[in-house]
Amino acid sequence: MLYWLNIDYPTNVARLHREDCRWCKPSETPLKGVGMIKQDGGWLSFNNYKEAYSEFKKNYSNMKWQPCKTCRPG
Numbered sequence: 252m253l254y255w256l257n258i259d260y261p262t263n264v265a266r267l268h269r270e271d272c273r274w275c276k277p278s279e280t281p282l283k284g285v286g287m288i289k290q291d292g293g294w295l296s297f298n299n300y301k302e303a304y305s306e307f308k309k310n311y312s313n314m315k316w317q318p319c320k321t322c323r324p325g
Contacts, residue, residue, distance in 0.1 A: 252269060252270055252271070253269075253270040253296045253297065253298065254267055254268065254269060254270065254296070254297045254298070254299060254300060254302075254303045254324055255267070255268045255269075255270060255275050255277055255294050255295070255296055255297075256268075256294070256295045256296075256297065256303045256306065256307065257277075257292070257294055258288060258292035258293050258294075258295065258311060258314070259283075259291065259292045260290070260291050260292045261291055261292075263313075263314050263315060264314060264315045264317050265307050265311045265314045265315065265316055265317065266317045266318070266319055267300070267303050267304075267307075267316075267317075267318045267319060267324045267325070268319045268322055268324060269319075269322040269324045270296075271322065272319055272321055272322035272324075273321065273322075274319060274321055274322070275319075275322070277294035277296075278294075300324055300325035303324075304316075304325075
């Protein structure tokens with residue numbers, strides 16, 4: 252199972268979802284990427300919770316860490 256980290260610069264939130272979550276909808280837009288970061292952020296995929304959290308701590312620790320309250324990853 253993949254985990255998706257939604258980096259959202261406008262809200263300053265990094266939200267983690269399991270791929271089977273109903274709120275997990277990675278999609279490419281002009282301002283948000285999938286597998287890459289654009290102006291408003293992006294969706295990044297990871298193999299497990301630990302990898303996603305490590306990426307957050309390394310590159311996005313100035314944002315709020317918020318695991319999804321619906322799918323409860325980790």
